[in-house]
Amino acid sequence: MTPASSRPPDAREEAGDRRPLRTRHEQQEDRGMSPQTRRTGRTGRPPRLSQEAILTAAQRILDEEGPEHLSMRRLAQELSSTAMALYHHVRDKDELLLLLLERHAQRFPRLRLPAEPRDRLIAASQALHDILAECPWIVEVLASDDLMAVSALWIVENMIDAGIECGLSPEEAVYAYRVIWYYTAGELTIRVNRERHHAGLERPPHRDKAFAALTPEEFPRLAALAGQWDEITTRDTHHEGLVAIVDGLLSRTGAARKAT
């Protein structure tokens, strides 16, 4: 979390962009002051809400009731306020989720990674996965981008650096990072959705339909595996898959020879 030393000029007032307000939090951040420090100027009504309080309440809802219950209205209720009061501290729901992710990543301990580059690439990728596995509610937000939350940048940096030290060019290292990121995002999305549906106790109905279609003549392999499918499929193979992917990515350049 470097305090942004050089920040690009605020482009929000440009034509077509109708979000004139900067949240209170952003203004404070610019002056490097906490609410307590600030003494200058006239004070309006003292704030009942704060971004911190909002985020804490949101996290509580997430933990106790699940992501599907986190709405601006529900959150306001939790704070004995109105939905609109929140918009004074947070631009919109997306920003709220992003801030929650940021908070989560900050709390996550900055692991010591192995020195050997292949191991480091694997360990960093695993850390990326683990951080997000703990806050799966945010998967949808993540999906929107490949450059991660600021607080998780150290992982991406390590992944790219390890890739380069393994003999990849910088471009190849970015591409390797992206392949791993896609795998991670896919695994998490599917895992989360499975758990969400599992919570509803119901097996998806089209699942049965698919199994019913598995005639041994047309689908010999799948028909043979149908009985064990759920069992095989339940095993957590994330790490195994990650290692295979990393080796596949590194072997393309003969970089693998450097490794263990």
Place this chain on the structure above:
Amino acid sequence: MTPASSRPPDAREEAGDRRPLRTRHEQQEDRGMSPQTRRTGRTGRPPRLSQEAILTAAQRILDEEGPEHLSMRRLAQELSSTAMALYHHVRDKDELLLLLLERHAQRFPRLRLPAEPRDRLIAASQALHDILAECPWIVEVLASDDLMAVSALWIVENMIDAGIECGLSPEEAVYAYRVIWYYTAGELTIRVNRERHHAGLERPPHRDKAFAALTPEEFPRLAALAGQWDEITTRDTHHEGLVAIVDGLLSRTGAARKAT
């Protein structure tokens, strides 16, 4: 699309499951009759809507207005009907989306795949990706499951079969399939979200925040790449990544030696 020869007993009337209705379409399917064939019994009011008409209208909305505009109400409007009329032909929105996927997969030509197993695994995986890349609106539904739509089962069958022919055990082949599927799902999800946001013309604001945090001292690799990031990141590396993953997965068993 095998007509389901053995279908598990309908468990829907069990305790707690409150979906007594079977849609008209399902009933017909059971008797193996098309609407035209059916002559017996009293006919009630002739149907104005049909599943076919509903799916066609839904597809039109998807194509012309985008997935975010497909709602039951909008769809009913398109058919000059009411939202509730739809529920006579389709259980819920999820089923509607699943039927759309099924329809799409059916229309997709059943490719001739290479005989050589590694190439076949790659080609089948690519086909899976390509089918879904054309109907990205459904990514969210896909995410819920790893056993695909009935009409795409031939691809999964081929992937598993090719894996086994490459020397993997059946369990390993399923696991390989899942790794590839996670990669595919992740790639598609992120691609779709990017396009969806790109359509809104706005660069995500937290993107700038992340870049601003990229001090060369703390993040040397990322800082050096920042200028080219968008450019590198835009390149479509799906196929490259797929090949690397396949090779990584196969190399774990010495199966790679069999290949080309």
Place this chain on the structure above:
DNA sequence: ACCTGAACACCGTTCAAGT
């Protein structure tokens, strides 16, 4: 400056009633 209430423009789905 900070917050509220009412309103806008939506969702998916249920239920009782109509023909």
Place this chain on the structure above:
DNA sequence: ACCTGAACACCGTTCAAGT
């Protein structure tokens, strides 16, 4: 059997007004 209208229980967000 097929469809309708009204209603339920929600969304995120805007806007004008209050203190």
